[in-house]
Amino acid sequence: MGGHTDLGTQLALGTASRPVTDFRERVRALVGDRISPLLPACERERRFPREAVTAFGAAGLFHERWSGGPHGDLGRSVLLSEEMGRAGLGGIGIGVGLHLEAATSLLRGFGTTAYTKEVLEQALAGESVCCVATSEQHVGSDLSAVATALTREGDHWRVRGEKWFVSPGAAADHAIVLCRGDQGPALVLVPRSGLTPVQRWETTGMRSLETVRLRVDARVTDDAVLARPGAGLAAVGQGLMYERLALAAQVLGALDLASVLAITHLKRRKQFGSPLYRHQALRLRMADLCSQILVARRGLYATVVEVSAGGAASVSDTAALKVTVARLGERVTSECAHIFGGRGYVEDQTPLARLWRDFKVGRLGGGSDEMMWELVAAGFRPDHGLYENWIAT
Template sequence: MPNNAVMNGSSVENFCAAVEAVLDDGFREMAAEAERQGVFPREVLARLGAAGVFTDKWAGGYRFQLAKLVGLYTALGAECSGGVGVGVSLHDSALAILHRFASSDHLRSLCADATAGTAVLCIGASEQTGGSDLQAVRTTAVRDGSGYVLTGAKAFVSLSSVADFALVLAQCVENGSDHRPGNLGLFALPLTSASVGEPYDKLGANSLDTAPIEFDTWLPAEALLGRPGIGLAAITWGLTHERLSIAAQVSGACDRVLGLTVARMMRREQFGKPLFGHQALRLRVADLHAKVAMLRLALQGMAASEQIDVRTAAGLKVTAARLGQEVVGECLHIFGGAGYLTAETPLARWWQDMQLSRIGSGTDEVLWEVVAAGMKPDFNEYDALFGEPEPRKE
């Protein structure tokens, strides 16, 4: 582990020990109750904040402490409470934005409160008509005296039912009707100034309540992160954090599900021998085990290098999400009827929760476009191997 891992707060080992202390039986009871009630438990963020987890994680400044990010979200993923894990990562991704782009005393104070777990953050980016096309947002922030009038609606805002502030992406209009597409800003909107709709019924992640919000309110200029025009960069920074968090959660969840499946295969007998004794099943799980090991090693290698970029995060998230679907789906299949019955095992709920990983923070297709934009051709090698031969001289 790099030497500066200790300089940026506690050591990674001590940080992970603090995380594990929070993820105790009390946490599991809160997560189970949140699943039943369909409301994210704010107390989870309060406990993480009180234990110094967020303070420690961000002790090195706005740059991601990748080893601590991986440690926190792998541990949350292993709890297999997808809604709670994603809720924590959404709050933390908003924190990533504030730690880098907070440009006023108001925003720095909000960042401190959210780091302590006493304020809850969410992100309002996607709109009903825009989806993943963030530059097409219709929400506007029209300059009005010493602030902005923020007007619009966001369709899918997870944590909005329990959060104190939403970081809202809007088109900035500085001079009346002077509306330049792409001039995006990101604003800290107190949700007391917004109307939060009824939470949606979802396929899974029941403990992550998601609802639409609407607003038409005046905000002081100090609510703007940075300046007009950098909203897309700010939201991309937060999404990069979120995508890495999801990849780590998938890794932790897959490890746990595979361990339970192997135990099931060794205990459950069919046709006179344990399921593990059937080569077809044993080798299928071995294939999954190897793939999950590669994901875990990729995360560890990334953490050790302390290097990350938008394209690497995008590719890692898509690869992990697809693998997570495969792993949980195959393990559910191996559990047979008991896997399908929600009263028998949690496999069906875990499978439902895993579907969110391929949609949240960017769909596969959007993220593959991010990766494709960075691919570089090797024209020299191509021409050397496949170039047109020079015409023969008569």
């Protein structure tokens, strides 16, 4: 590889520009050769394959994604996520994304000690799997209410509590744990020796993500504290922004897979003596779905281009993207499965049933629909002059 080209700004030139095409082809080849063959066994065994993280890291793709300015290269983030979605990787893709976008962004943004920088390098090289542990039994969206305790014990810190819905928790070498100190929530890097998976959740979808309930009991030094007590929630917000963008990109990649399969089926499958495509209701339904996918992708690319060019990373914009794309994903996969008739409901006939159940978690992970809409609403800015010009008072 030559000098690094920022693909976030290259997206503005179109998805067929040479740097974008070259990077996409590299990712697609790696996914096809090394990652996709892992999926069937991992889905059956409900296991996240750490070898997926190893493969991406060894190929240098993680380092390339985080090269550059404060956001790294968001274009490479989007292309990586899209290709994992287009390959139908489901839980494996989401797990890689959580490692790369949520956990690694926090290490890169807040890891100032030799220890945290060493773990960051291991994460980028694919030598260490990292996750973020925030939710608890009685804490979902309200992260300010976490009960996992951070207490001082001599010259160490003690982190003790239990985290729910940690992905990919059982495979993690390190977890970034949101806990409560005397001044409020903090973020602490906890090694595997302080992490005990106590339950693997039998999730409806994303079975290869290996989501677990995780007991945390660790003694760590000052150099493991990423965000001091009181600063933890603000730090988590940064990781969530990258997670939401990557989730939207991965869903859109998977929707390419679903829609192309459905369109091809319309052209090939004959009923009543003619291809399904000849039935107006079906082809117009697909035209509507594909139009919505196109608009959503353009919105994602425009956001990435703006941020890559130095614009502000708006919390409300990324929340809007995430919730809109996640809801679109459920609807599109349901309709595409419907076009296949009975075969669309049989998991060993098409991937559509699996994609459909996988996408439900997109409306929860990274923040529920309602939380995303609250963030969008928080960004509303009234224009009183405009109102008074048009509305009688």
